[in-house]
Amino acid sequence: MARPRTFDEDRVLDTVMRAFWENGYEATSTRDLCEVTGLDRSSLYNAFTSKGELFRRALARYAETMNARQAELLEDRSRPAVERIRVLLARIVDDEVALARDGRGLGCLTVNTTVELAGRDPEIARMLERDLDRRLAGLRAVIEEGRRDGDVTSPRDAAALARFLNAVIAGIRVSAQGGADRAALEAVAATALDALTR
Amino acid sequence: MARPRTFDEDRVLDTVMRAFWENGYEATSTRDLCEVTGLDRSSLYNAFTSKGELFRRALARYAETMNARQAELLEDRSRPAVERIRVLLARIVDDEVALARDGRGLGCLTVNTTVELAGRDPEIARMLERDLDRRLAGLRAVIEEGRRDGDVTSPRDAAALARFLNAVIAGIRVSAQGGADRAALEAVAATALDALTR
DNA sequence: CCGATTCTGCACTGTTCGATCCAAAACCAT
DNA sequence: ATGGTTTTGGATCGAACAGTGCAGAATCGG
Numbered sequence: 160m161a162r163p164r165t166f167d168e169d170r171v172l173d174t175v176m177r178a179f180w181e182n183g184y185e186a187t188s189t190r191d192l193c194e195v196t197g198l199d200r201s202s203l204y205n206a207f208t209s210k211g212e213l214f215r216r217a218l219a220r221y222a223e224t225m226n227a228r229q230a231e232l233l234e235d236r237s238r239p240a241v242e243r244i245r246v247l248l249a250r251i252v253d254d255e256v257a258l259a260r261d262g263r264g265l266g267c268l269t270v271n272t273t274v275e276l277a278g279r280d281p282e283i284a285r286m287l288e289r290d291l292d293r294r295l296a297g298l299r300a301v302i303e304e305g306r307r308d309g310d311v312t313s314p315r316d317a318a319a320l321a322r323f324l325n326a327v328i329a330g331i332r333v334s335a336q337g338g339a340d341r342a343a344l345e346a347v348a349a350t351a352l353d354a355l356t357r
Numbered sequence: 358m359a360r361p362r363t364f365d366e367d368r369v370l371d372t373v374m375r376a377f378w379e380n381g382y383e384a385t386s387t388r389d390l391c392e393v394t395g396l397d398r399s400s401l402y403n404a405f406t407s408k409g410e411l412f413r414r415a416l417a418r419y420a421e422t423m424n425a426r427q428a429e430l431l432e433d434r435s436r437p438a439v440e441r442i443r444v445l446l447a448r449i450v451d452d453e454v455a456l457a458r459d460g461r462g463l464g465c466l467t468v469n470t471t472v473e474l475a476g477r478d479p480e481i482a483r484m485l486e487r488d489l490d491r492r493l494a495g496l497r498a499v500i501e502e503g504r505r506d507g508d509v510t511s512p513r514d515a516a517a518l519a520r521f522l523n524a525v526i527a528g529i530r531v532s533a534q535g536g537a538d539r540a541a542l543e544a545v546a547a548t549a550l551d552a553l554t555r
Numbered sequence: 556c557c558g559a560t561t562c563t564g565c566a567c568t569g570t571t572c573g574a575t576c577c578a579a580a581a582c583c584a585t
Numbered sequence: 586a587t588g589g590t591t592t593t594g595g596a597t598c599g600a601a602c603a604g605t606g607c608a609g610a611a612t613c614g615g
Binding site: 162199202205 | 559560561562563564565
Binding site: 397 | 589590591592593594595
């Protein structure tokens, strides 16, 4: 063994993730990353090999964290299934409002990355696709549960409704980045629920 | 008068717009723009002053074109109002499927720009906001019409439903960029309509 | 305390970036 | 044709980019 790291890898990843989240991949330079982490470029490259790899690590961590939070909420048996969906949407709205800067939400790193990179980076596209599949599966499970409870009255199949919810969530995120205020975002969320409980 | 342009300004703007649309603002270099337009950098700068200005011109043209297409459709009195909304969503799905490359949609330049630039470029944010207001107004008008016809049965106010539709459209666009196929996009569109006609 | 190993700071690489300069070519009105 | 004006291509600018090499500092097992 030899000289140990002076930084915590996960803490650095969180900081880096935030920078990419706020400004996107292309607009964030390795210098920017040094500035926000307080590390030198050597240390960064020594630990993460390249800007692209660092981004992939940060994206993976983001997806992991967010998916865990969502799963925890969606699998909470103490609430009816439809109520869990309502709370999920409410939390997304809350997050967008809370993280807003200059009246604009931050959006979601996976949505932002889908828009910026999925079309020209196959590896990123693959990561996003796996994450999407997991999220859709989680949503579908809750929707089926809600249907058994009698709360989800829409005749559409659960996969379609899951797709719909996922699209609405992306739409809420983009709307927040476009400057929509809390009331507008809540209206979108409430209307989306109407489609499930019609 | 003196030597005239050898290129058509609008044709160049269309080509440039397409490049920005496909790869984003940051990832498109002025060299790339020269390549796709066949022009030299001098000509580009002489006609459009800067990369940023060129982008703004291309974005304005995109928003103008798209808004005109949408307005034409939404104001078509030969169809019931709700039917017009259905056709609008169908066209968006069609476009995403038609313009797809490697199984991924192109998305929408205004959505892409909202995600990439709205948070850190106030002038772009202003442009997008004006465009959004116009689109929301158009949607609201059709929704109110549909309500008078008795087809829009949702009790939510028209502004909220317009916000909802706009968010769903963005969600469809992002989903297409994420690799969703035609069936998935159509499911999202159909489910969204359920919320208006519940 | 020492030797092996790893990390860190700084200088530096070559490349590409957006943007500019200038001379030559092209055009129009007269 | 000629003069005035604009466009065009090519060279070039300084700055910023992602990434590297290296010397020395730091830390471990022994």
